[in-house]
Amino acid sequence: MEAPLEIIRSARERLGKDLVILTHHYQRPEVVAFGDFIGDSFMLAREASRSTARIIVFCGVHFMTEAACILARPDQQVYMPDPQAGCPMADMADADDVSAALQRIAELVPHRRIVPVAYINSSAAVKAIVGRAGGLCCTSSNAQAAVRHALTQGDLVLFLPDEFLGTNTAHRLGQDTVPVYNPHAAPRADGDQPTSGGLAAGDLENAKVVVWKGYCHVHTWFSPEMVAAAREKHPGCSIVVHPECRPEVLALADGSGSTAWLVEQVREASPGATVIIGTEVNLVLRLAHSLCPNMYRTTVSRLARLLQSFPEQNRMSVDPSVTADARLALDRMLALA
Ligand code: SF4
Secondary structure (H helix, E strand, O other): OOOHHHHHHHHHHHHHHHEEEEEEOOOOHHHHOOOOEEEOHHHHHHHHHHOOOOEEEEEOOHHHHHHHHHHOOOOOEEEOOOOOOOOHHHHOOOHHHHHHHHHHHHHHOOOOOEEEEEEOOOOHHHHHHHHHOOOEEEOOOOHHHHHHHHHHHOOEEEEEOOHHHHHHHHHHOOOOOOOEEOOOOOOOOOOOOOEEOOEEHHHHOOOOEEEEOOOOOOHHHOOHHHHHHHHHHOOOOEEEEOOOOOHHHHHHOOEEOOHHHHHHHHHHOOOOOOEEEEOOHHHHHHHHOOOOOOHHHOOHHHHHHHHHHOOHHHEEOOOHHHHHHHHHHHHHHHHHO
16 A cells, blocks of 8 residues: 555646645645645635646635635536535524525615625535625635625625624724624514514614624634733734634734735744744644644545545535526635735
């Protein structure tokens, strides 16, 4: 039996330009080492849309591979080393719940024009609903630009599924209080006012952004106490965090930004400086030398097994009935750059 490294090397030789391997920054360092392109979800979505390779191997989680399938040409095939690697945050926005939310918010504030913005961490079915409703996708690198764009198309943005990225983005755009739509909220007794998702019309009165109640368990693990403890331990350090962290954490950090931005901060730091990064552990490990178990599922052995025989169960596809509308939402995001 050939060793995994041998299998990967010979598959690369055999396939040449027919194969491209995309790896997310949060993958294990030994998997990242095989990436033709290493990036955050925005950069990888763009590379997937530009790739001329016949076979795209995506080392990441399910929603990223779906985005690659949506953007791929019909003659391209997209594979994942572990098709079970999902994203719990993406699963927090069910397509039927998103359709219902758009309808219910419209009933609460019929005079407002609602435009949805879906974080790329969402299913293809959710992206399709967003595309159909005139909205667009975003990543953490372009969330502000996406919300600003959406506000040129309407006057109330439903941001989903990440409550914290949505809230932090709304704060940056000057909105202090950000209402949260909770698809599982029990009906609220609010006098004569109709309510939905835990909200009444009055809650949306002055809002430009309403956010979905969803979160990333990796990024919400960071607390203000951790930031304070890090400052005490490393006086003079610089603390930078991902915008999926809670607003209380962002308020105490020195800066926040997408995964690509975090990488940049470390690259640009002066020699000997201490930069503390509040994000997924694999990125931190790789930059210096919190853990997302889903990102961790992709191993070198699984990558080798895939490249050896391209099993059908590793081939990814998206329901053709949602592809065109989901593509609209992704293309609108790519046009922002
Ligand atoms: S780090 Fe968070 S958002 Fe990213 S895949 Fe894991 S659970 Fe999803």
